[in-house]
Amino acid sequence: MSDWWKGAVIYQIYPRSFKDSNNNGVGDLTGITQKLEYVQSLGVDAIWISPFFKSPMNDFGYDISDYREVDPLFGSLDDFKNLLAKAHSLKLKVIIDQVISHCSNEHEWFAQSRQNRTNDKADWFVWADPNEQGGPPNNWLSFFGGSAWTFDDRRGQYYLHNFLSNQPDLNFHNEAVQAAQLENLKFWLDLGVDGFRLDVANFYFHDKQLRDNPVFPEGERSTVGVTDSNPYARQSHIHSITQIENIAFIAKLRALTEQYPDITTMGEINGEHSLDIMADYTAGDKRLHMAYTFDLLGDACSKQVVESVAEEFNQTLKDGWACWALSNHDVQRVVSRWNQGDAHPDFALAAMALLLSLKGSVCMYQGEELGLSESDVEFDDLQDPYGKPFWPEYKGRDGCRTPIIWDEAEAFGGFSEVKPWLPIDKQQLQLSVKRQQQNPSSMLNKTRRLVKWRNQQNALRDGEFTLLDLPKVLAWLRTSENQQMLVVINLTPEQAEVELPFANIHVHANSDFQPVLEGQHLSLPPYQVLFADVQ
Structure with a gap:
């Protein structure tokens, strides 16, 4: 495996x-x-x-x-x-x-289940009797709006659907x-x-x-x-x-x-x-x-x-x-x-x-x-x-x-x-x-x-994650057995000036991003990213 x-x-x-x-x-x-x-x-x-x-x-x-x-x-x-x-x-x-x-309510399982309360598929869906007032069994809601229960005239019961009424929930207790x-x-x-x-x-x-x-x-x-x-x-x-x-x-x-x-x-x-x-x-x-x-x-x-x-x-x-x-x-x-x-x-x-x-x-x-x-x-x-x-x-x-x-x-x-x-x-x-x-x-x-x-960077594919507390930017370390990579991301429309807590930084050459690193000072333009190995 x-x-x-x-x-x-x-x-x-x-x-x-x-x-x-x-x-x-x-x-x-x-x-x-x-x-x-x-x-x-x-x-x-x-x-x-x-x-x-x-x-x-x-x-x-x-x-x-x-x-x-x-x-x-x-x-x-x-x-x-x-x-x-x-x-x-x-x-x-x-x-x-x-x-x-x-x-789907057009699945043959549901077509059989709704026929009566005694057939082989009767308990394959979530059926319940109305409450004392004749309404749904409880207050559960559908993700798509309204009650999660729809009344079926044939069985005289409500069936559960967490989504559309066309999507009856199967009874996994069965x-x-x-x-x-x-x-x-x-x-x-x-x-x-x-x-x-x-x-x-x-x-x-x-x-x-x-x-x-x-x-x-x-x-x-x-x-x-x-x-x-x-x-x-x-x-x-x-x-x-x-x-x-x-x-x-x-x-x-x-x-x-x-x-x-x-x-x-x-x-x-x-x-x-x-x-x-x-x-x-x-x-x-x-x-x-x-x-x-x-x-x-x-x-x-x-x-x-x-x-x-x-x-x-x-x-x-x-x-x-x-x-x-x-x-x-x-x-x-x-x-x-x-x-x-x-x-x-x-x-x-x-x-x-x-x-x-x-x-x-x-x-x-x-x-x-x-x-x-x-x-x-x-x-x-x-x-x-x-x-x-x-x-x-x-x-x-x-x-x-x-x-x-x-x-x-x-x-x-x-x-x-x-x-x-x-x-x-x-x-x-x-x-x-x-x-x-x-x-x-x-x-x-x-x-x-x-x-x-x-996909060639072991640290990014399956390395450990350590969040860094740097102002204005997102920053973390990804660490594998043979690599420690610093990631700094500026997702804002403003230039970010950041002092990095590392002295020995090797920036990965990537012409698609434009970070500017001078010593430990990083200038990161809007929507730019730094990928760097840290020794």
């Missing part, structure tokens, strides 16, 4: 918006296969593909109606096998999303449900995938007593809820998610993966005190290999926030491992979210340097290497079911999901020959892959150089 995943750079692909090969306006598996050489050129170790399984697409694939079938929108199982073979020939690992906490989902994972392992990204990995179990959730204490940090207009963020979800029984199931899942060589599991952790949950879920060698954190996917990028998250992680995850991200398919792109409208061209690279220098593995979201900002999708073009009820305070997730621009000279940016499922962002045309390929100073080529250089 190898630890290839430890310190790896993983490129997240959102299939609907990556490349359309059959000109139906939606990206697909063959489109991904066609662009794998491009992905390899970034220097990444693996790809993570968001769901492509059979689905009615109420939540764009996160509502699965058949765990072992590819949705025709994305191609066929043979198309996936071709993708897998091509990726492996390019030395790219393949991680696929697994959404096992809930499924051993048969656990066994069925492990068999579904085994199907993909037998095909040759290299790992799983486990959607909402701490949502599998619920409190059997269905106790009410309390109000969330003011002033504490949480990664749940994207907007203040969503009441979900106002509860402490101590009974609806993150139950102790989850750990035992995670151990079963890990035991399954141990039967195959070089597999990794990356759990998405979303909840209050998420770093504590991450530490619990990645402790030892019988749980998750690593956990995916939302702690840097919020709106704030202040020095205080980044330092507190990084240090809390360092103190909390003693033998666990994190996978960091600054952007994904669920949040506003980091260039827009963190930079408050400042279009300075160096910000995206500085943010990438931050991501690549934290202790842990890295998830780079498609388009992040191009420096893409958030797209402004008009309400009439909106597709996201999460955005519509909260508009305009929260515009949903479509702004980070618009199609990748491959060639600005082609129709629809080279993504498709027909109108895409989301509109092409005309402001992104000048950041097309083709244009940036031809420019040595582009964000794309700078990212390539940075990733490949970073």
Whole structure:
């Protein structure tokens, strides 16, 4: 067994918006296969593909109606096998999303379960009688707004859904449900995938007593809820998610993966005190290999926030491992979210340097290497079911999901020959892959150089982390057996003058950053980074 995943750079692909090969306006598996050489050129170790399984697409694939079938929108199982073979020939690992906490209400399991209270699947979902007033069994809320309970006339009971009402939660207290989902994972392992990204990995179990959730204490940090207009963020979800029984199931899942060589599991952790949950879920060698954190996917990028998250992680995850991200398919792109409208061209690279220098593995979201900002999708073009009820305070997730621009000279940016499922962002045309390929100073080529250089530095890939207290800048040491590297990042629009606490410093030659070091005095222009070996 190898630890290839430890310190790896993983490129997240959102299939609907990556490349359309059959000109139906939606990206697909063959489109991904066609662009794998491009992905390899970034220097990444693996790809993570968001769901492509059979689905009615109420939540764009996160509502699965058949765990072992590819949705025709994305191609066929043979198309996936071709993708897998091509990726492996390019030395790219393949991680696929697994959404096992809930499924589509069109899944045959739910169709049977809702028929009556005595069938073979009657207890495969979370059913409960109305309360004394005839309403939902408790106060649990859906992440997408409203109650987490929907009444089903056929059974005369409510069923639980942490997300859309089309996404009923499976009852993991039922051993048969656990066994069925492990068999579904085994199907993909037998095909040759290299790992799983486990959607909402701490949502599998619920409190059997269905106790009410309390109000969330003011002033504490949480990664749940994207907007203040969503009441979900106002509860402490101590009974609806993150139950102790989850750990035992995670151990079963890990035991399954141990039967195959070089597999990794990356759990998405979303909840209050998420770093504590991450530490619990990645402790030892019988749980998750690593956990995916939302702690840097919020709106704030202040020095205080980044330092507190990084240090809390360092103190909390003693033998666990994190996978960091600054952007994904669920949040506003980091260039827009963190930079408050400042279009300075160096910000995206500085943010990438931050991501690549934290202790842990890295998830780079498609388009992040191009420096893409958030797209402004008009309400009439909106597709996201999460955005519509909260508009305009929260515009949903479509702004980070618009199609990748491959060639600005082609129709629809080279993504498709027909109108895409989301509109092409005309402001992104000048950041097309083709244009940036031809420019040595582009964000794309700078990212390539940075990733490949970073992967050669043992200290950055898997070294220990020590936070440094320096004014105005972010600073830390990464230390491996044969290297100690100093990282200093200026994420502000102002010049930073810093006295470094080290006398013997060797600056890494990198023409893409412009630090000025005289003795121990560092002058760091806006959005610039210092990488230096310390003796």
